[in-house]
């Protein structure tokens with residue numbers, strides 16, 4: 228083919244003349260002219276910023292995979308040309324990225340011989356979804372073996388394999404095929420909070436998946452929403468606002484397609500300004516405790532590094548009292564020791580927990596007791612010196628520990644004949660290396676004060692974090708889901724413990740809840756369900772999959788916090804995720820997680836409601 232041999236010849240010579248922008252971009256991620264000098268590139272100036280010029284080809288090809296846009300990196304040149312000029316220039320083709328885990332941006336460096344051919348030409352943005360196809364909604368890259376959450380992670384790199392772009396199939400390919408182009412996104416909604424630079428994720432008026440009732444996009448099975456794009460730094464030097472939130476309506480946004488900081492982004496002409504603000508009001512849980520075994524309420528809340536003098540402690544109290552409506556039992560995570568994040572050897576958290584309890588009592592008159600086990604100093608991960616741990620808060624007028632026998636930090640809890648627990652509460656397998664730098668699961672057994680003698684087992688978990696994961700839109704495929712293998716070992720240990728209880732009593736009431744740092748459809752949790760025999764409470768009560776979220780990260784509302792239950796807890800179960808934090812802007816969020824509340828019938832066979840089988 229003529230074009231190919233021309234490219235080959237150019238590569239041999241180390242330079243090439245009169246190459247089109249589409250030829251420079253090629254139909255893959257890495258330019259065929261990488262590190263070559265090209266001459267007489269011709270394009271219309273569609274936009275400029277303080278770093279350079281955005282060009283659009285005046286001689287487009289017919290191939291939707293080859294972008295007709297190109298960034299020319301040079302601040303001086305940006306001052307010498309105007310939007311609407313058609314120019315020619317020579318320069319070096321460079322693949323640039325600021326971090327080894329990012330996808331490269333194709334750009335021209337060291338432009339010379341810049342000539343204005345004509346001025347005042349019309350500059351019309353491509354409307355996404357009208358002048359282009361729709362962004363694909365499910366898959367990010369052809370290299371994602373097993374999908375976006377495939378394991379093992381990082382078995383391939385976009386930069387080294389340099390796959391051919393298939394913009395109709397893969398989200399990253401779609402945006403790469405528009406890199407450098409001048410585009411308009413119609414009817415944009417914000418689906419994230421701003422990061423420290425004011426960047427936000429948005430969706431436009433094209434078909435999307437995972438749309439939740441608040442306007443965000445929820446991660447679904449194998450689908451982490453590649454149809455979205457980041458809005459980055461405005462071209463005119465203005466700044467995006469920092470007080471915006473998921474669900475804000477932004478109207479139309481025009482700018483250029485770029486890639487940096489691990490995601491495709493549109494650099495808008497000017498800063499965002501919501502035309503309609505999303506509500507942040509979320510109602511209280513819709514059900515209350517019955518006070519006896521027919522309807523015990525259970526809350527779950529990662530309170531994000533709670534210490535005695537945390538400014539957010541009174542706000543956590545307000546949530547527990549007015550939104551969770553003082554559940555009978557609360558699974559807390561990220562409770563810090565009495566000296567908070569001071570790295571001083573203190574591990575006791577009785578001051579933190581007593582402070583929380585007394586403020587709840589002041590606000591509601593309701594008295595909570597607590598049960599927890601301090602970790603060994605700095606052995607459970609999290610903020611150094613903070614010694615975060617899980618704790619149970621419980622109303623002793625409704626629920627009490629069954630045969631309390633507090634375990635020590637290193638005591639290994641066991642399922643005894645009954646079944647009952649050796650330590651109550653006690654930590655599961657605390658010496659296993661699977662829990663190094665991670666929170667040990669806290670198992671407990673309870674009895675209701677009124678209504679039944681059947682005991683109720685709980686395990687409060689906070690699995691190892693995802694910190695260190697790579698961008699879903701980054702170079703490594705599938706992206707690194709940091710800690711995924713370790714979480715699978717952790718969930719297996721907890722699941723074996725549950726299975727042991729169920730082998731003694733298949734009708735046992737068991738609830739495993741907390742911050743799993745993982746999505747229900749991913750390995751650690753599918754393994755957990757299959758070994759333990761427990762069911763995701765979302766499934767039991769039938770919560771709409773798009774409303775299953777407790778966290779907001781990058782473009783996705785997602786569920787890291789879960790409740791898993793045994794068969795005995797299915798009957799009459801209720802469950803609600805309270806979006807008290809994911810709907811807020813940065814200043815408004817009390818914790819980075821949303822709390823959830825459930826209600827269970829623990830009466831078992833003695834329940835008034837239970838019909839004897841006939």
Ligand SMILES: *[C@@H]1O[C@H](CO)[C@@H](O)[C@H](O)[C@H]1NC(C)=O
Pocket residue numbers: 327328381382383384387703
């Ligand atoms: C992918 O890129 C990373 C970071 O540059 C590198 O460490 C790794 O070896 C690469 N892996 C493959 C499969 O090319």
Ligand SMILES: *[C@@H]1O[C@H](CO)[C@@H](O)[C@H](O)[C@H]1NC(C)=O
Pocket residue numbers: 470471501502503504
């Ligand atoms: C949205 O809220 C911000 C404050 O966060 C306010 O300045 C702005 O006027 C509001 N916009 C609209 C359209 O109500």
Ligand SMILES: *[C@@H]1O[C@H](CO)[C@@H](O)[C@H](O)[C@H]1NC(C)=O
Pocket residue numbers: 513514515552
């Ligand atoms: C739950 O209790 C609160 C406070 O007593 C009350 O305001 C609310 O109406 C109750 N909700 C239901 C569904 O009974």
Ligand SMILES: *[C@@H]1O[C@H](CO)[C@@H](O)[C@H](O)[C@H]1NC(C)=O
Pocket residue numbers: 575577578581
């Ligand atoms: C916390 O525990 C210590 C040691 O047992 C005790 O001296 C102190 O009074 C407790 N503080 C609170 C607020 O319960």
